[in-house]
């Protein structure tokens with residue numbers, strides 16, 4: 243359930259940055275809420291315009307607040323584990339597939355602690371699927387409980403950069419992202435080697451320096 247939180251009044255540079263912690267350390271910290279989100283991805287041989295390789299389908303969503311983020315949400319560790327709580331959120335946001343297609347501890351990638359706007363730990367997961375599973379999730383999501391409410395729609399992340407130097411991943415990165423989901427996306431692309439480091443750096447640079 244989304245909660246209203248007082249907006250930031252400080253400039254971005256003044257805000258404390260989230261820090262990486264191990265899963266073990268994260269689980270020992272007191273006084274923090276835990277949120278879990280997952281990057282679902284699937285290798286594909288599809289080509290845009292029969293020419294530009296899509297390479298991977300990577301799923302994010304447009305949230306109720308107009309920002310991009312990954313599926314998932316807050317998990318109450320008093321009555322569930324991180325992964326059970328995450329799968330429950332996924333059923334609400336994406337549909338019943340996640341009663342069987344479960345995200346597990348093996349899909350865990352990282353934890354980050356933040357102090358503002360409220361003390362929270364964000365746990366990030368990534369799960370590889372087959373194209374057919376991904377397409378089934380996309381179809382099913384329109385019938386999920388949260389569709390049109392907390393989830394305005396699923397989006398695929400373009401991993402290519404078009405000839406104009408901005409279309410594709412750079413333009414996508416210039417959107418507004420919730421919390422640390424943009425750094426989670428870049429971390430996921432990097433650590434799973436869905437893109438090379440130079441491709442990621444170029445896309446970040448173009449997203450900040452070129453606008454069409």
Ligand SMILES: O=c1[nH]cnc2c1ncn2[C@H]1C[C@H](O)[C@@H](COP(=O)(O)OP(=O)(O)O)O1
Pocket residue numbers: 243244245277279310311312313314315316317362364392420421422423426
């Ligand atoms: O994709 C995300 N990556 C990191 N942090 C995220 C992401 N999406 C939301 N958040 C933040 C925002 C909130 O502080 C918490 C939980 O938000 P949400 O997913 O909207 O969860 P509820 O529906 O409120 O349970 O994580």
